[in-house]
Amino acid sequence: xxxxxxELSNLAATQQLGTIIAHHLRAGDRxxxxxxxxxxxxxxxxxxxxxxxxxxxxxxxxxxxxSEHQGAIPIWHADAYRLPPGSDPLAAGLIxxxxxAGITIIEWPEQVRWPLQGEGSSLLEVELTPGAHDDxxxxxxxxxxxxxxxxxxxxxxxAGIEVADGS
Amino acid sequence: xxxxxxxxxxxxSLGHGCVALLALSxxxxxxxxxxxxxxxxxxxxxxxxxxxxxxxxxxxxxxxVVGVGPGSYTGIxxxxxxxxxxxxxxxxxxxxxxxxxxxxxxxxxxxxETVVLPLGTxxxxxxxxxxxxxxxxxxxxxxxxxxxxxxxLPHAFANLASTALSExxxxxxxxxxxxxxxxxxxxxxxxxxVDGRGV
Numbered sequence: 001x002x003x004x005x006x007e008l009s010n011l012a013a014t015q016q017l018g019t020i021i022a023h024h025l026r027a028g029d030r031x032x033x034x035x036x037x038x039x040x041x042x043x044x045x046x047x048x049x050x051x052x053x054x055x056x057x058x059x060x061x062x063x064x065x066x067s068e069h070q071g072a073i074p075i076w077h078a079d080a081y082r083l084p085p086g087s088d089p090l091a092a093g094l095i096x097x098x099x100x101a102g103i104t105i106i107e108w109p110e111q112v113r114w115p116l117q118g119e120g121s122s123l124l125e126v127e128l129t130p131g132a133h134d135d136x137x138x139x140x141x142x143x144x145x146x147x148x149x150x151x152x153x154x155x156x157x158x159a160g161i162e163v164a165d166g167s
Numbered sequence: 168x169x170x171x172x173x174x175x176x177x178x179x180s181l182g183h184g185c186v187a188l189l190a191l192s193x194x195x196x197x198x199x200x201x202x203x204x205x206x207x208x209x210x211x212x213x214x215x216x217x218x219x220x221x222x223x224x225x226x227x228x229x230x231x232v233v234g235v236g237p238g239s240y241t242g243i244x245x246x247x248x249x250x251x252x253x254x255x256x257x258x259x260x261x262x263x264x265x266x267x268x269x270x271x272x273x274x275x276x277x278x279x280e281t282v283v284l285p286l287g288t289x290x291x292x293x294x295x296x297x298x299x300x301x302x303x304x305x306x307x308x309x310x311x312x313x314x315x316x317x318x319x320l321p322h323a324f325a326n327l328a329s330t331a332l333s334e335x336x337x338x339x340x341x342x343x344x345x346x347x348x349x350x351x352x353x354x355x356x357x358x359x360x361v362d363g364r365g366v
Contacts (some may be wrong), residue, residue: 028288090354095287096240097182104288115301115355120289 001119002149006139007131007162014040014137018047020155021126021141024148025052025103027073028122032109035128040137041107044126048105049075061107066093074102080111087112121145171195172229174332175218175253176324177211179246180238180266180284181313186214187321191229191332199321211249230335230345231259232328234266236353237292237299238284247350260338260345262331264324265353267292267299270316272323279311292355299355 008014025031025048033041042060049058054069061067061079069075078094080087089095089112094104106112125142143149156163171193178185186202202214219225233250236243243266254261270282271294282294283302291307292299339345 030288088354090237090240090286091352093240095290097285097287098239098241099288100285116290116303120303120305122288 001125001142001144002146003165004141004143004149004153004156005164006141006156008137008139009131009162010135011043013161014043015047015050016159017139017156017161018044019051020152020159020161021124022048022051023155024152025073025124027102028100029103030099030123031103031105032123032125033105033107033128034110034125036130039128039130041128044128045077045105045107049077052103058105074098076102076104078104078106080106080108083108083111085111089114119144121148171227172336173224173227174230174232174262174325174328175215175228175250176232176321176328177215177246177250178234178238178264178266178269178320178324179211179242179244180234180236180270181317181320182239182242182285183317184211184214184242184246185234185317185320185324186211186218187324188218189232189321189325189332191336197325199325201321211245212252215249215253225257228253228257228259229339230328230332231261232324232332233261233263233350234269234324235263235350236266237286237355238266238270239286243352247352251350254345254347258345259347260335261347261350262328262335263348263350264327267294267353267355269320269323269327270294271296272327273316273319274311276319276323277311277315279316281308281310282313282316283307283310284313301355 035041046058052071054071054075058077061077062081066078083092121144123144127140129138131137153163172191174189174191176187188200190196190198202217231250231254233247274282284292286292290301291304293302
């Protein structure tokens, strides 16, 4: 899995990164958003949704568990925060064969006991951590697909976002 | 009682539902009428209505056979909700059948040994005689043709439910109240000792 380390200096940069990620997503992708409350998971999800013309716009799905959106591509936005730790994602509806037709964004994926380990070209992981100040965020982006990682890296650099190859 | 008896078969494990009517008595006993669906999203209830168009046809209904998964998240919920609703409305017994067992039996009928059922973007359910397990798309073995399996699925459900259907008819003939227990959905259990994090 390729890992990219990205520094976001403000909210606009977070939104910009969301747009860049959105343009690199394709049908069948599963995007995991990891980070504490207030780390910017939903902000990033919203930016991705906005870039894909999501209708209705993405909000926090904490109380819905999974919300479905039309757009340039179907989007499922899930939040496992309220699920008991170790929950079965099949029983919770986080795994659905219909998701192959669109992209699935899952917040708090660590709450779930996923049935498969390992990597996959359709798997993307974004971990958000606090930055140097209130609006800044550190992002670790892990992608199973090397070509996409490279393209994302290039696009982020072109947008003036600071990127380093992680390990 | 000399009225004809029928059973409604409902399953959603393949996503698009399986909706069929099985004759249990009378000259057509054993016959299956399947509500075909040109549109996969057409609701179970609409298709049930095409099988049970009249009061008389509904009066013949004696049991509901319902596939309880594992399978498509939305499909098995749609099928079991429809089953629970029809059973409650008409005061009928429900017979729960594991969908993977029916899929396996249907595959055997078309010469297959393994069914690979899409579950998610990365996950498939590999159904074999010995049991079912989740695997990654990439690691999955070859599957029996799902369209052919689907065509034999109502028949497989009818076979797997035959004993329970006979018992339900006998109980009804004795005037007993129908067995309508809660419909418990089944899942392939994830392997133990796996951290939540590593997908």
